Structures are given as structure tokens and as C-alpha cells.
Amino acid sequence: MNCQGLTGKVILPCDAEYNCARQEYNEAINKCPLAICYCRNIQDIVNAVLWSERQGIQVRIRSGGHHYEGYSVGTDKLVIDTSCMNGIKVNSEDDTVEVQAGTRLMHLYKTLYNSGYTFPGGTCPTVGISGLVLGGGIGLSTRYLGLTTDSLIEAQMVDASGNLLTANNCHNVKLFWALRGAGGGNFGVMTSYKFHLKKINKVTLIRLKWDNKSARLGFLQAWQEWLRNLDPRISAFGRIYKPGPLLFGFFYGYPEEARQLLEPFLSIPGITYENIEYVDFIDAVKIIGALYPLREAFKATGRFIERQLSYCELEKIIDLIEAAPTEDNSFIGLYSLGGAVRAMKTDSTAFFYRQANYIMGISSSWESEAAAPVVEEWVASGFKYIYTLSVGSYVNFPYNNLPNYECAYYGEHIEELRSIKKEYDPHNVFEFPQSIKTVYCG
Ligand SMILES: Cc1cc2nc3c(=O)[nH]c(=O)nc-3n(C[C@H](O)[C@H](O)[C@H](O)COP(=O)(O)OP(=O)(O)OC[C@H]3O[C@@H](n4cnc5c(N)ncnc54)[C@H](O)[C@@H]3O)c2cc1C
Incomplete structure (x- = not known):
């Protein structure tokens, strides 16, 4: 292979760093x-895009x-990796920030906190801003501040011809719409983003836990009732493990009020850990971030729920948890939506499922390779059941075996997205297993 014209730091299979460089966060990925x-x-990105075209080699971003x-890598592909481009420029005059595409969340949270700002990102400290914002972005500020993508005011992208484009509400307007919810890997290589910011530096951190199996059903009932009419200043994630549920969240207000809002959970018997305290935003982010391992082998996915589930359906979720392969790292995840997400019109961005009440996810991980098939089977059977309760899939919680993935991720927005794909990537240079197709394939 002739690497002439490829600039930046190029790692080849013969290099000592190759095995480390090809590794994704999910250790089950082996490309x-x-x-x-x-x-x-x-310029390195432009060169990589043009080089791959000359060589006839497909890219992953x-x-x-x-x-x-693992769609950001691929066997026999060129991986265009932006993780070294992680500059952040805060502009306090107009409460905005410019963020390079390779920035990871904790770096962003820390930088913004030092200037007095909060940020509606996700919970894992090492997730990249790119994948997060391009797929929507859900976290513990979502119901108050919207999806990560709802704070985006401009983005820059290198297209398939190597041109640098700016997308905002005046230029490349359709592209800007598409990037906010359907941008991950589909239209070009993003180089930077500009977000508007809100000055807040304290939140009430919420952590509740039950080591009690009998709390699980009540927790699920409380969760869906709770979200019906909930104060948008509170956002939360729930997890239901075999031994019991847990809840963590942020409230943009004081603990006394949070406590009142949490009453439906606080009254579930058997609570073993309760922490509701007013802390610096950055400390809240770090405490929640500590829940995630540095890396793990896992299988997970998640679907949007729009309706109240019946008692019988909730019981079946509990049966599913009871069948989980492990106690500590298999769970049904709940991710609150509504509030500021629902307040925006469905067609305001490509993110389609704004009416959903929450996402229900299923997740499990393994340490020994031998356990992988059992875990994957449990996730597959759980997915099958959750599928019947839900209306679509969150593109940032993707699943290889998802039927009709384009409609599942983008709902009625898919045809508009397809026409934008044809305009910006007519030769389908940016293709991966679940990319938006230029032609409907059925
Ligand atoms: C442990 C863990 C915790 C998570 N927590 C949350 C959470 O709290 N909230 C939430 O919403 N999601 C969460 N996610 C999901 C996460 O948002 C997605 O996995 C996201 O796509 C990751 O982005 P990335 O840049 O790290 O990943 P990558 O694998 O690098 O990229 C993800 C996708 O974006 C594309 N992409 C990456 N960079 C670019 C670029 N520069 N230009 C164009 N396309 C690009 C890739 O091609 C790929 O399709 C979590 C994931 C994990 C593994």
C-alpha cells in the first residue's frame, strides 16, 4: 500500500502501536x-479523504x-481518527464554545466548568463529542437543557470531495438539520462544533439504590408514572439489576425540592443508599463518570418508549432481568426524555423521537470470552421483547441485528435524510453497515 499523500500520524499493521490503535472502547470489537x-x-482530514478515493479504499470515521x-473501525478500511484534534475555545462574550471533533466529554466538562458553564452531554467521561452530538446526546441535563445536539449552533465538515463546509441556520441549512441526530459517519468528517452555553455551576446530584429484588417492579411503575408530569429541571437514568434497582440524576435546583420530586422513589421500601446533595457541577459529572470502566467487552442497545406499559408488560421486564446472565453487570437501563426534548418540534432537527417518554436499554458485559454467547443471547431475547413495546431505536445505542434500521433510527425523517445524503455524499463514500443509503434498498 502506498501511503504517499496521507498525512498526520499513520499507524500500519506492522507498527507496534497497531493493536492498541485499532481497539475500540468495546473490547468485543475486533477489526x-x-x-x-x-x-x-x-488538512490531514482532507488528505485522508482524497487519498482513500485515489486508492479505492473505504473509510471509517x-x-x-x-x-x-464498532462502526468507527473496519477491517481493510482506512480509519480517519480525529481524537488528536481536541482544542476547546470558550467565548464568554456570547456564551459559546468551539470544540474540535476529537474532544472527549470529561475534557469538555472540565474546561467549561472552569469558565462557569454547565453542558448537556452524556454520562461516560471518555465518550467523544462527535458521536454523541451527531446522534442526539442524552444525559442528566437533557430534560432541562435539551439534547446535546439542541445546543449546537454550527458545525464544520470535510465532505467527500475534500471541501470544508460550514453548516448552520444560514449555510448548508439542510445539512445542519441532518447532522443533528443523523450525522454520525453519514455525510462527511466533522472537524469542529460550536455550541451555545448556559452559566450554571451547581446541581443537586441524586443517587438512590435498593439491594432488594422486591423493589424492582415498584421502581418500574414509579418511573413511568413519575415521567408523566415531571419538572423539566430533573433528568435521571435508572438501572434495574437482578439484585435491585438504582437511580441517578441531576436536579437544577436545591436538594429540598429534589427530595419532594423524588418522593415516588423514596417511598419504595428497602432503599439501601440515598444521596441527594448540592454539589459543583463538575463533581457531579465526575461521580457519575466513575460508574464506567475504562474499557469493557459488552453488548447493549436501546429503544424509545412512548406509552405507559401495562402491569403485565412490566412484570415481563422483571422476568427478563431475572433471566440475566450476571448479577452485577447485566441491567435494563432507563434514560429519561421529555421536558426540553419534547418542547422542540419533531422536524426541528433530524432526531425523530422527541415525543418519547424515555429510552429503555438492555446491557451486559463479560470478562471471559467464553461468556460472550450467553450474554449476547440474553441481550437478543431482551431486545426482541423491548422491540414490541417501543417505537424506534436510538442511533447512539445501535444494534447490528436491528430490522429496517433506517426507519428504526430516523422514523419519518429517513426520506429527507436520504435526499441530503445524495446531495452531500452522492457516491456513498461514507458508508458503514448501518449508514444512510443513497438508494432505498428495502
Ligand atoms: C460506556 C458508554 C456510555 C455511554 N453513555 C451515553 C450517554 O450517557 N448518553 C448518550 O447519548 N450516549 C451514550 N453513549 C453512546 C455514545 O453516545 C455513542 O456511542 C457515540 O456514538 C460515541 O461517540 P464517539 O465519538 O465516542 O464514538 P466513535 O465510535 O468514534 O463514533 C461514533 C459514530 O460517530 C461517527 N463519527 C465519529 N467521529 C466523527 C466525525 N469526526 N465526523 C463524522 N462522524 C464521526 C462514527 O463514524 C460512528 O458512526 C455511551 C456509550 C458508551 C460506550
Whole structure:
């Protein structure tokens, strides 16, 4: 392979760093790219896109490397990796920030906190801003501040011809719409983003836990009732494990009020850990971030729930948990939506499922390779059941075996997205197993 014209730091299979460089966050992913190009600036990205076209080699785009199914790498592909481009420029005059595409969340949270700002990102500290914002972005500020993508006011992208484009509400308007919810890997290589910010530096951190199996059903009932009419200043994630449920969240207000809002949970018997305290935003982010391992082998996915589930359906979820392969790392996840997400019109961005009440996820991980098939089987059977309760899939919680993935991720927005794909990537240069197709394939 002739690497002439490829700039930045290029790692080839013969290099000592190759095995480390090809590794995604999900250790179950095992792909062998032809080369990994760590771009240091926009010109390196342009060169990589043009080089791949000359060589007839397909590309994959990577930033934080947290794609559940590993679509940011690929065997025999060129990986265009932006993780070295992680500059952040805060502008306090107009409450905005410019963030390079390879920035990871904790770096962003810390920088913004130092200037007095909160940020509606996700919970895992090493997730990349790119995958997060391009797929929507859900976290513990979502119901108050919207999806991560709802704070985006501008983005820059290198297209398939190597041109640098700016997308905002005045330029490349359709592209800007598409990037907010359907941008991950589909239209070009993003180089930077501009977000508007809110000045807040304290939140009430919420952590509740029950080591009690009999709390699980009551927790599920409380969760869906709770979200019906909930104060948008509170957002939460729930997890139901075999031994019992837990809840964590942020409230943009004081603990006394949070406590009142949490009454439906606090009254569930058997609570073993309760922490509701007013802390610096950055401390809240760090405490929640500590829940995530540095890396793990896992299988997970998640679907949007729009309706109240019946008692019988909730019981079946509990049966599913009871059948989980492990106690500590298999769970049904709940991710609150509504509030500021629902307040925006469905067609305001490509993110389609704004009416959903929450996402229900299923997740499990393993340490020994031998356990992988059992875990994957449990996730597959759980997915099958959750599918019947739900209306669509969150593109940032993707699943290889998802039927009709384009409609599942993008709902009625798919045809508009397809026409934008044809306009910006007519030769389908940016293709991966679940990319938006230029032609409907059925
Ligand atoms: C442990 C863990 C915790 C998570 N927590 C949350 C959470 O709290 N909230 C939430 O909403 N999601 C969460 N996610 C899901 C996460 O948002 C997605 O996995 C996201 O796509 C990861 O982005 P990344 O840049 O790290 O990943 P990557 O694997 O690098 O990229 C993900 C996708 O974006 C594309 N992409 C990456 N960089 C670019 C670029 N520069 N230009 C164009 N396309 C690009 C890739 O091609 C790929 O399709 C979590 C995931 C994990 C593994």
C-alpha cells in the first residue's frame, strides 16, 4: 500500500502501536483496518479523504471510539481518527464554545466548568463529542437543557470531495438539520462544533439504590408514572439489576425540592443508599463518570418508549432481568426524555423521537470470552421483547441485528435524510453497515 499523500500520524499493521490503535472502547470489537490515520488538523482530514478515493479504499470515521457495534473501525478500511484534534475555545462574550471533533466529554466538562458553564452531554467521561452530538446526546441535563445536539449552533465538515463546509441556520441549512441526530459517519468528517452555553455551576446530584429484588417492579411503575408530569429541571437514568434497582440524576435546583420530586422513589421500601446533595457541577459529572470502566467487552442497545406499559408488560421486564446472565453487570437501563426534548418540534432537527417518554436499554458485559454467547443471547431475547413495546431505536445505542434500521433510527425523517445524503455524499463514500443509503434498498 502506498501511503504517499496521507498525512498526520499513520499507524500500519506492522507498527507496534497497531493493536492498541485499532481497539475500540468495546473490547468485543475486533477489526483490522489497513491503516489508522490520526489527523492533527483539517488538512490531514482532507488528505485522508482524497487519498482513500485515489486508492479505492473505504473509510471509517472515529473520534471517541465508543460506537457500541464498532462502526468507527473496519477491517481493510482506512480509519480517519480525529481524537488528536481536541482544542476547546470558550467565548464568554456570547456564551459559546468551539470544540474540535476529537474532544472527549470529561475534557469538555472540565474546561467549561472552569469558565462557569454547565453542558448537556452524556454520562461516560471518555465518550467523544462527535458521536454523541451527531446522534442526539442524552444525559442528566437533557430534560432541562435539551439534547446535546439542541445546543449546537454550527458545525464544520470535510465532505467527500475534500471541501470544508460550514453548516448552520444560514449555510448548508439542510445539512445542519441532518447532522443533528443523523450525522454520525453519514455525510462527511466533522472537524469542529460550536455550541451555545448556559452559566450554571451547581446541581443537586441524586443517587438512590435498593439491594432488594422486591423493589424492582415498584421502581418500574414509579418511573413511568413519575415521567408523566415531571419538572423539566430533573433528568435521571435508572438501572434495574437482578439484585435491585438504582437511580441517578441531576436536579437544577436545591436538594429540598429534589427530595419532594423524588418522593415516588423514596417511598419504595428497602432503599439501601440515598444521596441527594448540592454539589459543583463538575463533581457531579465526575461521580457519575466513575460508574464506567475504562474499557469493557459488552453488548447493549436501546429503544424509545412512548406509552405507559401495562402491569403485565412490566412484570415481563422483571422476568427478563431475572433471566440475566450476571448479577452485577447485566441491567435494563432507563434514560429519561421529555421536558426540553419534547418542547422542540419533531422536524426541528433530524432526531425523530422527541415525543418519547424515555429510552429503555438492555446491557451486559463479560470478562471471559467464553461468556460472550450467553450474554449476547440474553441481550437478543431482551431486545426482541423491548422491540414490541417501543417505537424506534436510538442511533447512539445501535444494534447490528436491528430490522429496517433506517426507519428504526430516523422514523419519518429517513426520506429527507436520504435526499441530503445524495446531495452531500452522492457516491456513498461514507458508508458503514448501518449508514444512510443513497438508494432505498428495502
Ligand atoms: C460506556 C458508554 C456510555 C455511554 N453513555 C451515553 C450517554 O450517557 N448518553 C448518550 O447519548 N450516549 C451514550 N453513549 C453512546 C455514545 O453516545 C455513542 O456511542 C457515540 O456514538 C460515541 O461517540 P464517539 O465519538 O465516542 O464514538 P466513535 O465510535 O468514534 O463514533 C461514533 C459514530 O460517530 C461517527 N463519527 C465519529 N467521529 C466523527 C466525525 N469526526 N465526523 C463524522 N462522524 C464521526 C462514527 O463514524 C460512528 O458512526 C455511551 C456509550 C458508551 C460506550
